[in-house]
Amino acid sequence: MDTHFAILLGCVLAVLLAATVAGQILKRRAGPDDLTIQNLTARINAWWVMAAVIALAFVAGRTGVVILFALCSFAALREFLTLTNTKAADHWALVAAVFVVLPVQYISVGMGWYGFYSIFIPVYAFLFMPILSAMRGQTDNFLIRVSEAQWALMIAVFCVSHVPALLSLQIPGYEGRGLFLIFFLIVVVQFSDVMQYVWGKMLGRRKIAPNLSPSKTLEGLVGGVLSASLLGAALFWITPFSVVQAFGISLVITLMGFFGGLVMSAIKRDRGVKDWGHLIAGHGGFIDRLDSVIFSAPIFFHIVRFYWDVH
Amino acid sequence: MFAPLCATLIVGFARAITAVRGIWAGVDPVPVQRIYYANHASHGDFVLVWTVLPRALRRRTRPVAGSDYWLTSKLKAFIGREVFNAVLIDRNPETRQGDPVETMSSALAGGDSLILFPEGTRNTGDAALLAFKSGLYHLAAANPAIDMVPVWIANLNRVMPKGALVPIPLICTVTFGAPIRLESGEDKGDFLARAQTALRELGPDERD
Numbered sequence: 001m002d003t004h005f006a007i008l009l010g011c012v013l014a015v016l017l018a019a020t021v022a023g024q025i026l027k028r029r030a031g032p033d034d035l036t037i038q039n040l041t042a043r044i045n046a047w048w049v050m051a052a053v054i055a056l057a058f059v060a061g062r063t064g065v066v067i068l069f070a071l072c073s074f075a076a077l078r079e080f081l082t083l084t085n086t087k088a089a090d091h092w093a094l095v096a097a098v099f100v101v102l103p104v105q106y107i108s109v110g111m112g113w114y115g116f117y118s119i120f121i122p123v124y125a126f127l128f129m130p131i132l133s134a135m136r137g138q139t140d141n142f143l144i145r146v147s148e149a150q151w152a153l154m155i156a157v158f159c160v161s162h163v164p165a166l167l168s169l170q171i172p173g174y175e176g177r178g179l180f181l182i183f184f185l186i187v188v189v190q191f192s193d194v195m196q197y198v199w200g201k202m203l204g205r206r207k208i209a210p211n212l213s214p215s216k217t218l219e220g221l222v223g224g225v226l227s228a229s230l231l232g233a234a235l236f237w238i239t240p241f242s243v244v245q246a247f248g249i250s251l252v253i254t255l256m257g258f259f260g261g262l263v264m265s266a267i268k269r270d271r272g273v274k275d276w277g278h279l280i281a282g283h284g285g286f287i288d289r290l291d292s293v294i295f296s297a298p299i300f301f302h303i304v305r306f307y308w309d310v311h
Numbered sequence: 312m313f314a315p316l317c318a319t320l321i322v323g324f325a326r327a328i329t330a331v332r333g334i335w336a337g338v339d340p341v342p343v344q345r346i347y348y349a350n351h352a353s354h355g356d357f358v359l360v361w362t363v364l365p366r367a368l369r370r371r372t373r374p375v376a377g378s379d380y381w382l383t384s385k386l387k388a389f390i391g392r393e394v395f396n397a398v399l400i401d402r403n404p405e406t407r408q409g410d411p412v413e414t415m416s417s418a419l420a421g422g423d424s425l426i427l428f429p430e431g432t433r434n435t436g437d438a439a440l441l442a443f444k445s446g447l448y449h450l451a452a453a454n455p456a457i458d459m460v461p462v463w464i465a466n467l468n469r470v471m472p473k474g475a476l477v478p479i480p481l482i483c484t485v486t487f488g489a490p491i492r493l494e495s496g497e498d499k500g501d502f503l504a505r506a507q508t509a510l511r512e513l514g515p516d517e518r519d
Contacts, residue, residue: 088472
């Protein structure tokens, strides 16, 4: 565990350092006023902060990771609800979503209570929130309001909570190493995002969904997904998977991540905004950074649970 | 000692719930004496404006608030007077002692900036802005050399709708527009209409 952790930490530091140096070189060439370079620098700096926060949470162990993702869910829910059509009549339903559903979901994830956290939101929260809204008697756009609040919970809380839930999986011969599964998921999916951008810039011709996201191209998708899947295969030694399995699972989660980004772009287009929020300099909001992880986390969780977990 | 701590806690709470962001669209956050005038949809409006001001400006910026509301309990009086250092105005002409414009002008004479809500009361309806009270005009006439900065507070009415006890977390923004001043020969109606338009233009196209 410790040697693996040290190796990974070293790799992450090396990548961030390389990115920082490359960013400084580009800045010197293009001048400090270049907007692309400014955005790049902001992104790299934000990566440093994110890596530090994640490392701290990992050192703090399971509780630290659960709290970290609960906070991410809170920030994501805040961004999502900001863009919805909820009315004053939904106030109690939304208060319940933020201050009851979110903490209860993460507490049960922290307890490793699979039978509860896997159904709590899609069954109980989804039935009780419309009841709370209906009690207020406001019927205008009722279905829209209820659906938006429910989807906010699904995206920002239910899906995100499957990342720390990875820690409660029981895999024979892999005890106490769940943190590496989280590392694998986040690194592979985020690397796919970065590489889709890089391949898209270099070779991108055919746009996949010009109405949703003009920067997403077929060449970027293929290049990004394949590069990230190769990285995933190369990381097999920190997972319970074989090389081939690690490659296949990486393929699934990077594709989910890609389509997740597409869905979230569709929502942003619908609401006429460019970013979900402004909390992370250079990245927009929390959801902008998390969108691909959000869609891949539950699928990754269930693949690993179905084939590797003892249950 | 206790009051600054309360202020820090209130500002921290506002940030945690609203992740509020100041957008300095028409003016910069520099230490210049100003009259900030904002739309009023929630009790927390002043706190949000205050939160996005740089600390040095915050210390010298006082809200103008109704003493008929803020002096009705000990806690409110402590928060209004000690924490926010509010310029308290009696909104009821029958009971009030001094002239509100003079009270505000003397605060300006002391070098402080003001935050005021020219609608006079909280806007809980569907209109983007209520009609402005005439106080803004009289204040401008008495202090012609001070910039009046329109400030649009977005979303806070959804965080705490009327009658709500618990806020829901939503992202809020506070947009500062280009300053206006009373022009020579401009009458009350024209000035108030211009001030209202300047504020309205910072808001959304239409309210949901």
